[in-house]
Amino acid sequence: MRMSVPGAPQPVLPRAAGDGPAAARLPGHLRAARTDVAVLAVFAALAVFTALHGSDFATTTAINFGLFTLLVASLQLMLGFANQPSLAQAAVYGVGAYVAIYAEAHAGVPVPVAFLAAAASGALLGLLIALPLSRLREHFLAMGTLALQVILSTAFVHLTGFTGGVNGEAVPDSNLNSVPVLIVIFGCATAAIAGLNHLRLSRRGRQVLAVKADETMAASIGINVRMLRVTVIVVSFAMAAGAGCLFTETAGFVSPDDFTLTASLAVLVAVILGGRSVTWGTLAGAAAYSVLNAESTSLPGLSDLLLGIMLVIVLGYLPEGLTGVAVPAAWRARLHWPAKQRPAKQRPGS
Amino acid sequence: MTGPDALAVSGLCKSFGGVQVLSDFTLTVPAAPDTSVAVLGQNGAGKTTLLNLITRLIPADAGRITVFGQDVLGQPARYLARHGVGRTFQSPRLLLDETCLGNVALGAMSAGRRDGDPAGRAAAALDRVGLAGQAGRIAGTLPFGTRKLVELARALVIGPRLLLLDEPAAGLSAAEEHDLAAVLVALRASGITLLLNEHRMALVTAVARRVVMMDGGVIVFDGDPAQAMASPVVRERYLGAGFAAPADESGPA
Numbered sequence: 320m321r322m323s324v325p326g327a328p329q330p331v332l333p334r335a336a337g338d339g340p341a342a343a344r345l346p347g348h349l350r351a352a353r354t355d356v357a358v359l360a361v362f363a364a365l366a367v368f369t370a371l372h373g374s375d376f377a378t379t380t381a382i383n384f385g386l387f388t389l390l391v392a393s394l395q396l397m398l399g400f401a402n403q404p405s406l407a408q409a410a411v412y413g414v415g416a417y418v419a420i421y422a423e424a425h426a427g428v429p430v431p432v433a434f435l436a437a438a439a440s441g442a443l444l445g446l447l448i449a450l451p452l453s454r455l456r457e458h459f460l461a462m463g464t465l466a467l468q469v470i471l472s473t474a475f476v477h478l479t480g481f482t483g484g485v486n487g488e489a490v491p492d493s494n495l496n497s498v499p500v501l502i503v504i505f506g507c508a509t510a511a512i513a514g515l516n517h518l519r520l521s522r523r524g525r526q527v528l529a530v531k532a533d534e535t536m537a538a539s540i541g542i543n544v545r546m547l548r549v550t551v552i553v554v555s556f557a558m559a560a561g562a563g564c565l566f567t568e569t570a571g572f573v574s575p576d577d578f579t580l581t582a583s584l585a586v587l588v589a590v591i592l593g594g595r596s597v598t599w600g601t602l603a604g605a606a607a608y609s610v611l612n613a614e615s616t617s618l619p620g621l622s623d624l625l626l627g628i629m630l631v632i633v634l635g636y637l638p639e640g641l642t643g644v645a646v647p648a649a650w651r652a653r654l655h656w657p658a659k660q661r662p663a664k665q666r667p668g669s
Numbered sequence: 670m671t672g673p674d675a676l677a678v679s680g681l682c683k684s685f686g687g688v689q690v691l692s693d694f695t696l697t698v699p700a701a702p703d704t705s706v707a708v709l710g711q712n713g714a715g716k717t718t719l720l721n722l723i724t725r726l727i728p729a730d731a732g733r734i735t736v737f738g739q740d741v742l743g744q745p746a747r748y749l750a751r752h753g754v755g756r757t758f759q760s761p762r763l764l765l766d767e768t769c770l771g772n773v774a775l776g777a778m779s780a781g782r783r784d785g786d787p788a789g790r791a792a793a794a795l796d797r798v799g800l801a802g803q804a805g806r807i808a809g810t811l812p813f814g815t816r817k818l819v820e821l822a823r824a825l826v827i828g829p830r831l832l833l834l835d836e837p838a839a840g841l842s843a844a845e846e847h848d849l850a851a852v853l854v855a856l857r858a859s860g861i862t863l864l865l866n867e868h869r870m871a872l873v874t875a876v877a878r879r880v881v882m883m884d885g886g887v888i889v890f891d892g893d894p895a896q897a898m899a900s901p902v903v904r905e906r907y908l909g910a911g912f913a914a915p916a917d918e919s920g921p922a
Contacts, residue, residue: 345774345788522778522787529764529775535726536762541750541780541827 348517354598355513361602362505370498378496382569384609385504386562391589391605392511393558398590399597400515400524401551402457402531407464408586410471411556413578415441415563417475417482420573424491434564441560442553449552453545468580475575487574490567500569507565511558515597527551581623585612588630594640603641673738675700675831675862676723681732683718690715691722692886693732698862700737700830705853705863707877709890709897709907714883716866717759720833724749724756736831750780755824756833759866760840761816763823765809769795772808773823780827787826794826795819798852814845821852832856834865838872850875870898870908871915882907 362385369381390408397403415437422433452463475482482488494500518524527547529537534544567573585608593604607629612622633640676698683691694715698706708716721727723734725746734741736754749756763772770791777787777794795804798818803811808819817837824832837853838846846869853876857863867873873880873894880897882890890902897903904910 345771525771525775526779529779532764533762536758537779538726538746539724539750539756539758539762540776540823541747543745543747 346520348520351516351520354516355509358512358516358598358602359509362509366498366502366505369501375496378498378501380609380613382496382501382504383612384605385501385508386566386569387586387589387609388508388601388605389504389511389562389565390559390586391593391608392508392515392601393555393562394586394590395515395593395597395601396518396558397551397555398587399595399600400518400527400531401548403548403551404457404461404587405464405552405555406461406580406583406587407468407471408555408559409578409580409582410468410475411441411444411559412563412566412582413471413475413573413575414444415560416567416573416578417488417563418560419564419567420488420490421481423567430564430568434561437564438557438561441563442557444560445553445556446549448556449549453548453552465580468583472575472579475578482575483572485575487572487576489572490570493571494568495571497569500565504565504569507562512598512601515601519597523547585626588626592629592633592641594637594642596640596642600640600642607641672700673735674698675704675737676864677733677735678719678723679733681719681722681734682730683715683722683727684730689886690718691732694719694883694887696881696888698831698864700862702860703857703878705857705865705877706879706881707873707894708864708866708881708883709868709873709903710866710883711907715886716883717835719883720756720835720864720866723833724754747780750827753828753830754833755827755829755831757817757820757824757835757837759836761813761820763808763816763819765807767808768804769800769806769808769811769819769822770804772819773826776823776826790826791822794822797825797855798822799848814841814849817841818849818852825856829861831862831864834863834867836866836868838867838869846872870912874898874915 365381365384369377390412394405394408397405418440419433419437422428422436423430428436448464448467452460455463476485478484519528526537526542529540529542530544530547538544566577570577589604589608590600591604592607593600593602608626611625611629674697676696678694678696681691681694682689696719698704708719710716718727722729723736723741725741725744725748729742732742736749736752739752741749741752764775767775770788773791773794774787777790792801792804795801798821800815800818800822803815803819808816811819817840821834821837834853837849841849850872853863853865853872857876863876865873865876867877877894880890880892880894880903881888882897882903884906889906890897890900892900898908898912904912
């Protein structure tokens with residue numbers, strides 16, 4: 320083989336049509352903001368409908384949907400961005416709720432301060448847990464967070480001075496079925512989804528996605544893999560605990576029954592139901608579960624059964640989740656839809 | 670020669686279980702202009718292990734590695750990328766759902782300068798490897814050889830002074846290999862020190878100024894490409910007795 324070397328490297332492939340200077344740009348935040356507006360419109364429409372409907376049932380259902388969306392978004396950050404599963408989101412939600420009640424009832428702080436205290440407690444818990452658990456991957460991390468859920472569930476029952484035990488803890492000045500609180504919760508849910516939407520495009524978000532795809536590659540280009548894995552858990556737990564504070568604002572009292580393993584599993588199932596889109600998947604998964612849950616309260620255990628059946632159907636027949644089938648291919652590019660998943664064919668050890 | 674060596678490896682040992690891959694391995698690459706070293710050796714000779722040890726992806730059992738005078742064995746992998754050591758992998762490791770530009774920009778965002786726009790620097794790096802027109806293509810849809818060039822661009826965008834390439838020509842067509850040689854010679858001329866593991870002798874003769882051969886965990890040959898072709902050690906243990914040198918064996922060097 321003859322290896323003559325010209326002065327300048329030549330393009331290996333001919334230029335594809337449409338690849339011009341315009342192609343040499345990363346997807347921008349401005350374009351993605353259209354998704355934010357669409358999500359905001361969905362929540363605004365739902366809030367208006369609820370307010371016009373006026374029934375306690377509608378308001379409670381909408382509030383539960385908003386809170387659940389926040390939990391799903393918090394797990395989407397861990398699982399969707401970083402492939403770090405958690406089975407403890409409901410327990411962290413509980414920690415935030417109890418901290419908020421304590422801060423308001425015993426320290427007498429205003430609600431925004433209680434919210435920050437709850438989020439900070441979640442972040443601190445996340446940091447304490449992440450330092451050992453961030454070394455665990457996938458199933459092992461799921462088991463580690465399962466242990467956290469079980470420990471916290473037990474603690475909620477037995478730390479009666481702090482949580483009121485199985486009888487629950489009354490919430491001072493709560494606003495049952497209040498539309499203003501609903502609007503605050505929907506605002507937070509919109510902000511959380513928009514945050515995930517823009518995280519995808521940011522430097523840190525791209526690095527987290529790189530860590531998810533290939534830690535070796537990420538380290539070889541200068542990414543601090545462990546720091547990002549810890550940070551994702553810290554932020555996710557802060558989100559879940561902050562949602563716990565919002566929950567106390569709409570609940571007369573809270574008890575360990577609100578923060579069970581079953582609730583954590585529901586969050587996980589909602590993320591899987593939603594699919595790979597971090598924005599619409601979060602919304603669709605949370606909505607699907609909330610509708611199921613609201614429609615099946617007449618028969619105890621029915622929602623769990625339906626959830627299980629849906630999970631089997633999704634895992635078996637719709638591996639990309641609800642959002643993987645609901646959107647025609649032609650819309651995908653316009654909506655920044657994630658490309659179809661391709662199996663990564665990368666030989667180990669090379 | 671001025672300044673510390675680009676790479677100085679001494680007494681490096683590594684074994685996997687009972688297999689001693691490197692034993693008291695020593696290699697010095699001076700930081701002279703226009704330096705490129707090709708590492709030859711059979712599969713399993715420890716070439717990739719050497720790169721993985723230098724870039725701290727696996728821990729060493731014993732020894733010392735300095736890069737531009739900095740001891741790196743106590744440092745995490747990311748330190749190398751942030752201090753001027755880029756690398757590629759034998760099988761390119763890219764984000765297959767991302768565009769070429771996105772993949773390269775990831776490198777610019779992670780280890781490059783924090784100022785300036787990463788997309789612009791990524792586009793410039795793609796241009797250096799001849800992929801200016803491919804920036805918007807999804808990496809997973811590209812042929813293997815083009816993916817390797819994208820990975821090379823990602824290693825370039827961090828502004829390396831030392832570039833470690835693991836079998837850059839493996840799996841490439843003759844035309845792709847030819848283009849790759851041109852790119853690597855241009856990089857060498859631009860002041861980047863190259864260390865490449867390679868089996869394709871045409872690429873080695875076109876790009877490398879110095880050839881070392883690994884066998885049994887140590888270096889058994891060290892010389893220029895022409896000497897390597899003629900060396901009885903290299904011919905017997907690696908090239909094979911019937912090996913005919915590439916037609917243009919003097920290369921551009």
